Amino acid sequence: MAACAALVLAACGGTTGNEATDSDKPLVYGVFATPLEEPWDGAIHAALQSAADDGEIVYRHTDNNNSDDKMTRTLRDLLANEQPDIIFGDAFASEDATREVAADNLDTAFVFGSGEKPVDPNFDVFDNWLQDPAYLAGMLAGGITKSNTIGVVAAMPIPEVNRIVNAFTMGVQERNPAATVKVTFINSFFDPTTAKQAALAQVAQGADVLFAERAGVIEAAKEEGLPVIGMMVDQKAEAPQNVVTSLVWDMRPTVNHVIEQLNEGTLTDEGNDLGEFSFMKNGGSSLAPINTDVPGGVPQELIDEVEARKQAILDGDFVTPVDESAPSGSTTVGE
């Protein structure tokens, strides 16, 4: 019984964030449209939590504000009652509604994941610009495939997903023009069972390297004994013998920049597109350490090639093309 009570108390702490102990620190609110378990919002949450752990901010959050109505109500409610300095969130489910609330609260900075433009003076936007690690992962996949067929299981053809899948395909193309990339959209952000089935269907059609843009694919790779590329965080622990590398999104540079601007007093001067802070050269995204202990191994010369390209991206000598058009289900990249 006591354990139960402790759990419930812990839950309250978990969902409302830590108590404000230091009134000097800015109060930052995370207002998310999906449950925190969703990896996209999970990455934002993790960065804000780490900033709070470093003592830079006081962080609280609320999630699952999945409609215009809920998002608006939550935002107005906490603006009236808690007066946060900054609100982070994702606006994809309610682009107009979040901008409307921002327009009524010009002293608060709104920093939202969004597919649209920033709004002066206080609505900044960011996005997961993972095309750089996606390109590098594509080079790797193109280099280790033996059947010249690579399977990608992704959520749905929206710009945020398309540019990652397309950059991956371009990376494959550079390294292996004869390869075919098969792309399946499962039409859901959260359906690992279907994602796994989709991956198995790709394996049945010859794919011997998989890219798990969505959860569920790594399990298929494990069962089939194939190399797989993870997404959002380094997923090596899930299958140490299969995960070659992962595309990693780190929101900390974006968060750091926003806090800096707040301290300088310039945060609400104009609306900015903070997308660049998710680029690899700014530390906002990366390719997880390459794991050579996978079926078929990874040749050293391939690793060297990928590392060289990574350096070119970091130095600004190579800019990964951004293509947000919907990829087709099966593309032979050489054509």
Added chain:
Amino acid sequence: MTDLAYLALITAMVTAATPLVLGALGELLCERAGVLNLGIEGTMYAGAFVGFLVAGNAGSPWTGLAAAVGIGVLAGLLVAFLTVTFGVNQHVAGIGTTLLLIASCDFANRLLYGAGTVPQVPKFPLLFPDVPVAGQYLLTYITFLLVVPAVFLTLRSTGFGLQLRAVGENPEAADAAGISVARTRYAALVIGGVLMAVGGAFLSLAILGSFTLNITNGRGWVCVALVIFARWRVVPAVLGGLLFAFVEALQLQLVITPAFAAVPREVMIALPYLVVILALALSGRNLRYPGAYLQPYRHT
């Protein structure tokens, strides 16, 4: 069409049909006893979560499966308590149960794992992984070789099956014949709940070895449709589950086949549902519902 991997298609069909067949048979038992159990989606979800949770803590998928059976019993008892003992509207009781179970599991998931990565837990291995079609999980074998015949024979040839059908068709007559309507319906809902929960646990303990939000993703509702499609008969329900799973597996192959590149992917994704709707439209006319469908019974 030559690009299709036919054996892989059949393999995928049988795997994907397993949770649908378990759920549909569970629902069928409830409905043949006169209770529409819309708690199915939540019961499958709870089976998936509790199975995952216990398997992780106990270190064995078998313990997880046993726990899923336990939660299936509880979920069945809850629906029975509401619909049989209290005679609550079955739609409300069922949907309420589903909402309660899904929200409870998500809440517990948040408490235990925060927003972080959910761990991998011990899962059932594939049997005969290198043999086409036969490469399935043990639960799939149990479902098709034991559960399906058992449910079929129980309904057709046992005293309990006769009682179950009697209370679903004409509870007054069953009561007059000395059959306890309440006890029979409780039994049907509990057994049905167990089958549903095991169907859900198949997702977490066999397919994924983990748990994610929305793991059942509407499969329970598909089962409800399958039971109507099958006109409350066991064999058509199994065939319906296989058909749905086949079309699902087929679309996943077609979508990456160059010959079908011109077909919009939305059409592909809708394909399994279109087939079920079509099948329902064709087979669902002049339905003869179980006589006491949706009706609570009071012993007087």
